[in-house]
Amino acid sequence: MSKSASGSKSRKETILVVEDDRSLREGLSMNLELHGYTVLTAADGEAGMQLGFDARPDLIVLDIMMPGWSGLEILAELRKRKETVPVLILSARDKTSDKVTGLDLGADDYMTKPFDLPELISRIEVMLRRVRRKEHDSPVLSFGELTIDRSARHVTVRESTITLSAKEFDLLTFFADSPGKVFTRETILERIWGWDYEGTTRTVDNFIASLRKKLRIDAASTVQIKTVPKVGYKLELK
Amino acid sequence: MSAMKRLRLNLNLTSVIVIIAAGVLLPVMLSAVVGIVAITMAKNSATIVMGVLVISFTVPAAGCGLLALVFAGRKARLARQQADFIANISHEFRTPLSAIRLYAQTLQSGKLSDDPERISMCIETILRETTWLDVMIDKMLTWRASSKDRMPLNMVRQSLEEAVDGAISRFKSMVTPDEVTLSCQIDSHCSVLHDPSALNAVILNLLTNAYKYSGHHKQIDVTVQDQDGQVVINVKDNGIGLTKADAKQIFRPFYRVTRRDGRETSGVGLGLAIAYHLVNQHKGKIAVQSEEGDGTVFMISLPVVESAMEIEK
Numbered sequence: 001m002s003k004s005a006s007g008s009k010s011r012k013e014t015i016l017v018v019e020d021d022r023s024l025r026e027g028l029s030m031n032l033e034l035h036g037y038t039v040l041t042a043a044d045g046e047a048g049m050q051l052g053f054d055a056r057p058d059l060i061v062l063d064i065m066m067p068g069w070s071g072l073e074i075l076a077e078l079r080k081r082k083e084t085v086p087v088l089i090l091s092a093r094d095k096t097s098d099k100v101t102g103l104d105l106g107a108d109d110y111m112t113k114p115f116d117l118p119e120l121i122s123r124i125e126v127m128l129r130r131v132r133r134k135e136h137d138s139p140v141l142s143f144g145e146l147t148i149d150r151s152a153r154h155v156t157v158r159e160s161t162i163t164l165s166a167k168e169f170d171l172l173t174f175f176a177d178s179p180g181k182v183f184t185r186e187t188i189l190e191r192i193w194g195w196d197y198e199g200t201t202r203t204v205d206n207f208i209a210s211l212r213k214k215l216r217i218d219a220a221s222t223v224q225i226k227t228v229p230k231v232g233y234k235l236e237l238k
Numbered sequence: 239m240s241a242m243k244r245l246r247l248n249l250n251l252t253s254v255i256v257i258i259a260a261g262v263l264l265p266v267m268l269s270a271v272v273g274i275v276a277i278t279m280a281k282n283s284a285t286i287v288m289g290v291l292v293i294s295f296t297v298p299a300a301g302c303g304l305l306a307l308v309f310a311g312r313k314a315r316l317a318r319q320q321a322d323f324i325a326n327i328s329h330e331f332r333t334p335l336s337a338i339r340l341y342a343q344t345l346q347s348g349k350l351s352d353d354p355e356r357i358s359m360c361i362e363t364i365l366r367e368t369t370w371l372d373v374m375i376d377k378m379l380t381w382r383a384s385s386k387d388r389m390p391l392n393m394v395r396q397s398l399e400e401a402v403d404g405a406i407s408r409f410k411s412m413v414t415p416d417e418v419t420l421s422c423q424i425d426s427h428c429s430v431l432h433d434p435s436a437l438n439a440v441i442l443n444l445l446t447n448a449y450k451y452s453g454h455h456k457q458i459d460v461t462v463q464d465q466d467g468q469v470v471i472n473v474k475d476n477g478i479g480l481t482k483a484d485a486k487q488i489f490r491p492f493y494r495v496t497r498r499d500g501r502e503t504s505g506v507g508l509g510l511a512i513a514y515h516l517v518n519q520h521k522g523k524i525a526v527q528s529e530e531g532d533g534t535v536f537m538i539s540l541p542v543v544e545s546a547m548e549i550e551k
Contacts, residue, residue, distance in 0.1 A: 023337035023363050027344060030356070034349045065329060065504065092332040093325065113336035117343035 013058035013128055014038040014191065018048035018074070019090065020066045024113075028061060035121060038194065045069025052078060055187060056178065057085060059128055064091040064102070072105055079106035086127040090115065141176050143237055144222030146215065148176055157215050164214060167192060171207055172215075175225065175235035184232040208233055252310045259306040266303060270296035319492060326506045330374050334367040341367075362414075369412045373442065380439060381508045384515045385491075391433035391519060395543055398462055398469060399424055401434040405441035406460065409449075417456060418449060424462040426469045428542045436516050440524075443509040444473040444536045450505070451495075451534070452477030468522075468539040475535075480528040488526060489514040 015037045019025040022043070029039045040055055042048035045066045052060060052074060060078075064071035075087055088109045089102045099110050109123050139150035147156045153169055155162045164172065170192050175183070185201035193203065211217075212225055224236045269292055276289030341360040350356045383389045406422055441460075448458045452475050459474045480488065480495065487493050491511035495503050517524040522540035 021333050021337065023367060024333070024340060027337060027340040027360075027363070031340075031344055031347075031349075034347075067503065092329040092336075113332045114339040115336065117340055117347070 012036040012038070013131075014040060014055070015124070016040045016042065016048070016051055016055065016057035016060045018042045018045075018052070018060065018066070018071065019063040020044055021063075024063075031117060031121070032124075045071070045074060049074050049077065052085070053081075053083070054184075056183075056191070058131065059124060060085055060087045061124070062087055062089050062107070064089060064093070064098075072102065075102070075105050075107055086131060088120075088124060088127065141173075143176065143179065143235075146223045148173060155215070162214055164211075168207060168211055168214070172211060175233070179235050179237060182228045182231050182234040188232065204233075252313050255306050255310040259303045259310070263300060263303040266296045266299045270300065323492065323506065326504075327378065329504065330506060331371065334371045334374070337367045338364050338371075366412055366414070369408065373408070373412070373446070376439060377443070377506075377508060377512065380512050380516075381491075384512060389516075389519070391436055393431050393433055395429045395431050396434075397427045398430055398432070398437065398471065398540070399427070401432065401437035402441060402460065402462055402471065404434065404438045405445060408438070408442055409445040412446070413449060419455075419457045420460070421458070422460045426462050426464045428464055428469055429544070430469050430520075430540045431543045432520050432540060437520070440513045440516050440538070441471065441473065443513055447509060447536075448473060448475035448477060448534070451475070451503075464542070465539070467542055469542055471538040471540075473536045474533065476533045479530045479532050479534055480526065481530050485526050485528055489524070 012035075015032050017025055017028045017032070017039060019028065019041075020043055025041050025043060029041050032039045040051055040057060042051050046069060048062070048066070048071075049069050051057070062071040062075060069077075071089060071091075075089070078085065078087070086108045087106065088111065089107045090111055090113060091098060091102070092113045102110050108127055111120060111123070136151060139152075141148040141150070145158045149155075150173060153166075155164055155169070155172065171188070174188070174192060185204045188204045189197060189199075189201055193199070197203075208225060208227075215221075215223070217224060222237060226234050226236050228234060273289045273292030273296060276285050276292065280286040280289060341364045344350065345357065345360050350360065380389070402422070402424060406420065410420070445458060445460075449456060452458075455476075457476045459472075461472045461474075463470050463472075484495050488495070489510045490507075492507040493511075494505055494507040514524055517538055517540075520540055522538060524536065524538045526534060526536050528534035
């Protein structure tokens with residue numbers, strides 16, 4: 001996929017599994033991790049709703065029949081707020097009308113339980129491949145004086161090229177993918193550095209400071225990385 | 239041509255009954271009005287007699303028409319209930335089946351070949367889920383048999399230890415040890431006339447309910463005690479509890495607790511109805527005590543009998 005500036009290993013996407021049955025949830029999580037994905041889990045509709053929006057997963061595996069918010073309600077809410085994250089629905093109901101409802105509400109795929117595990121993994125891979133291809137086709141993000149070239153892993157500010165470390169670049173693109181959205185230090189740490197990272201959120205603060213300096217962001221810049229007190233950071237265009 | 243076909247398809251028994259009843263009720267109501275007018279405004283006895291005659295015809299006819307409508311309504315409601323029931327059962331069966339297939343295919347993929355701990359975790363999960371499935375199927379068959387009054391019980395005279403211990407060990411094989419803290423105290427050794435496998439199923443149902451309706455740190459306490467000539471089994475949990483309204487309805491067939499968001503909980507709603515039926519067959523009583531948010535206690539009381547040995551004395 002994208003060549004990294006400093007040769008760091010390719011990181012696969014983050015998948016959110018929303019499933020109330022514990023055995024299924026843990027089994028899916030284990031298998032997706034074995035295939036190299038980072039996995040987040042939610043055991044009920046409320047947690048699913050929250051993580052679906054806050055954690056910005058690259059794909060969501062969604063069970064329909066759950067306590068609290070039903071899978072379909074979460075899906076409807078995601079699409080209502082213009083979130084284009086790919087969603088695969090898992091359901092024990094195989095009535096065609098349910099399939100149609102799910103797909104109509106904006107699901108990208110629908111599998112019934114009991115499902116075939118290799119098939120599930122393949123379908124997830126297909127959906128992510130589609131997203132990667134789209135990213136690859138439009139690799140350049142422009143924000144005012146800031147231009148980010150994803151595939152070349154290249155940043156330009158007012159015509160001059162900036163050298164960023166791999167993590168700094170990942171951090172910048174993470175913000176640039178969702179301009180105006182606030183992320184907590186914890187979310188940033190998990191997404192960029194991974195769940196196993198042993199450091200503290202101080203790392204995030206240091207990297208943000210370094211980014212601001214390298215990108216020569218000052219009060220006059222059109223692109224700002226703003227600190228949101230008691231919450232986290234966001235990238236904003238003035 | 240296709241419009242005619244569609245018309246025919248919609249004329250099932252229920253809608254025919256509704257059409258006939260509606261078609262009959264209208265003239266019957268009109269005639270009743272005529273009859274009442276005739277009686278009240280009669281100028282001679284002949285008109286009164288005619289009025290009475292009309293009323294004596296229209297009132298039963300109206301009654302039959304209304305009865306037909308009520309019957310059709312019940313049939314429609316039953317059909318809907320059955321459709322819901324089947325959808326719920328299929329969910330209850332398919333969930334453990336999915337887990338079994340998932341873990342079996344995980345083992346099949348060979349990705350765990352260097353991880354014996356995870357391999358045995360997969361195998362244990364498969365076995366646990368097969369027990370859940372087995373218990374679910376038992377429940378369906380018991381319901382079918384008990385609702386048709388074809389539930390033969392093999393009664394024996396012994397203490398409840400076997401039934402209670404059996405239920406607890408089956409329950410333990412269905413859950414992971416770290417999920418539930420389970421305590422069991424059997425202080426009674428009096429004999430009760432009972433069918434151990436029936437009571438086993440009842441107690442197991444109470445245990446799985448306690449499990450289902452508790453959050454993290456599930457705690458279930460089972461006690462068996464003597465109390466005024468009865469043996470009382472208590473199954474106590476620290477779960478979400480019941481509202482007063484739910485507590486009143488909870489033994490009804492197909493009843494499931496409606497949560498605050500207006501949706502029903504998962505499951506089929508038969509376990510407690512079966513429990514109620516079976517405990518009654520044992521000439522016992524089952525009751526529930528609960529505070530919303532503060533746990534629940536189910537109490538089964540069964541009459542003590544003289545044990546066979548004591549009778550011989």
